[in-house]
Amino acid sequence: MNALARASKQALQTAARGFASGAYPDRKVAVLGAAGGIGQPLSLLMKLSPYVSELALYDIAGTPGVAADVSHINSKAAVKGYAGEDQLGEALKGADVVIIPAGVPRKPGMTRDDLFKINAGIVKALVEACGKHCPKALLNIISNPVNSTVPIAAETLKRLGVYDEKRVLGVTTLDVVRAKTFYAEKAGLDVSKVDVPVVGGHAGVTILPLFSQAVPGANKLSDADIDALTKRTQDGGTEVVQAKAGKGSATLSMAYAGALFADACLRGLNGDPDVVECTYVASNITEVPFFSSKVKLGKNGVEQVYGLGELNDYEKAGLKAMMPELRASIEKGISFAKESQ
Ligand SMILES: NC(=O)C1=CN([C@@H]2O[C@H](COP(=O)(O)OP(=O)(O)OC[C@H]3O[C@@H](n4cnc5c(N)ncnc54)[C@H](O)[C@@H]3O)[C@@H](O)[C@H]2O)C=CC1
Numbered sequence: 001m002n003a004l005a006r007a008s009k010q011a012l013q014t015a016a017r018g019f020a021s022g023a024y025p026d027r028k029v030a031v032l033g034a035a036g037g038i039g040q041p042l043s044l045l046m047k048l049s050p051y052v053s054e055l056a057l058y059d060i061a062g063t064p065g066v067a068a069d070v071s072h073i074n075s076k077a078a079v080k081g082y083a084g085e086d087q088l089g090e091a092l093k094g095a096d097v098v099i100i101p102a103g104v105p106r107k108p109g110m111t112r113d114d115l116f117k118i119n120a121g122i123v124k125a126l127v128e129a130c131g132k133h134c135p136k137a138l139l140n141i142i143s144n145p146v147n148s149t150v151p152i153a154a155e156t157l158k159r160l161g162v163y164d165e166k167r168v169l170g171v172t173t174l175d176v177v178r179a180k181t182f183y184a185e186k187a188g189l190d191v192s193k194v195d196v197p198v199v200g201g202h203a204g205v206t207i208l209p210l211f212s213q214a215v216p217g218a219n220k221l222s223d224a225d226i227d228a229l230t231k232r233t234q235d236g237g238t239e240v241v242q243a244k245a246g247k248g249s250a251t252l253s254m255a256y257a258g259a260l261f262a263d264a265c266l267r268g269l270n271g272d273p274d275v276v277e278c279t280y281v282a283s284n285i286t287e288v289p290f291f292s293s294k295v296k297l298g299k300n301g302v303e304q305v306y307g308l309g310e311l312n313d314y315e316k317a318g319l320k321a322m323m324p325e326l327r328a329s330i331e332k333g334i335s336f337a338k339e340s341q
Pocket residue numbers: 032033034035036037038039058059060061101102103104105106115119122125126141142143144145146171172173174175202248249250251254
């Protein structure tokens with residue numbers, strides 16, 4: 001099959017999600033930041049998900065329009081828009097999964113950490129509302145810097161007395177999506193059959209793709225190839241920020257990755273026994289308290305955090321190198337949440 005035929009087959013399969021039978025339990029998904037660059041295409045993709053029966057689209061403004069638009073699609077989910085803080089509680093009530101892409105994106109020259117000042121407070125306030133209105137929901141946190149916003153979410157829920165570490169998940173799926181794409185391209189493999197675990201966090205050197213564990217393996221890639229693939233995966237976000245030249249960061253690929261991850265959470269909730277994704281969660285597999293690795297998702301969220309498996313020397317060095325930055329980002333998030341009570 002040539003690339004075009006393969007792409008159209010995949011597009012048809014994706015579209016078919018919208019017309020799958022309603023054989024799944026009723027599930028409500030809320031998107032917070034639904035009128036944004038990620039929020040809009042993510043809302044579209046969640047409207048196509050066969051696992052969603054109710055879709056709540058929340059933002060500070062603009063959601064009635066997005067909701068009216070998306071709601072005309074002839075798929076299962078009933079869509080409702082919610083705008084402004086007064087409507088946040090209603091948007092969250094009964095939610096099984098809450099996806100949070102609210103906050104500002106990077107401009108060229110900025111790091112993800114430069115977004116902390118604005119996004120930390122946004123995430124804290126939204127997670128507080130989740131703790132009050134849907135304490136059992138699985139939170140999918142997309143807002144950057146993920147390395148800090150997930151600890152902020154955890155600490156905020158702890159303060160409310162409703163923290164369950166199985167239910168707070170940082171979305172790092174885009175790193176996996178990128179690693180698969182770049183690896184398949186370089187190794188000449190069918191991208192639909194490729195898997196690459198990506199561990200660590202979601203910023204620069206804290207993103208560590210484990211190409212030694214890629215499936216299928218590609219023995220013909222040189223150390224220099226692997227180094228280049230690693231760096232491209234780590235800098236994938238910056239590549240898009242620069243190409244967009246001041247008009248934001250990845251939105252379409254992120255919406256795709258966010259929908260994949262939310263669907264995985266929903267499949268886990270529905271009792272699908274084989275749902276494994278890389279995600280940034282509370283973890284004790286390394287020296288830091290939050291870390292992304294392969295995780296089994298089940299009826300209560302995170303069922304098992306898998307270890308790193310065997311790393312080669314290059315990956316061991318990458319793991320060691322990320323620790324100071326990852327630890328600092330985690331501590332910064334926790335301190336913020338504690339100090340801003
Ligand atoms: N985890 C990941 O892999 C990725 C994360 N991101 C992050 O996602 C975030 C969103 O990016 P974009 O959608 O491109 O930004 P955007 O600016 O296009 O959209 C953000 C939306 O959030 C809304 N918002 C702001 N404050 C809010 C609040 N208090 N409550 C509800 N909504 C609020 C805005 O009104 C806007 O509609 C950024 O922080 C970005 O860095 C982006 C790409 C990948």
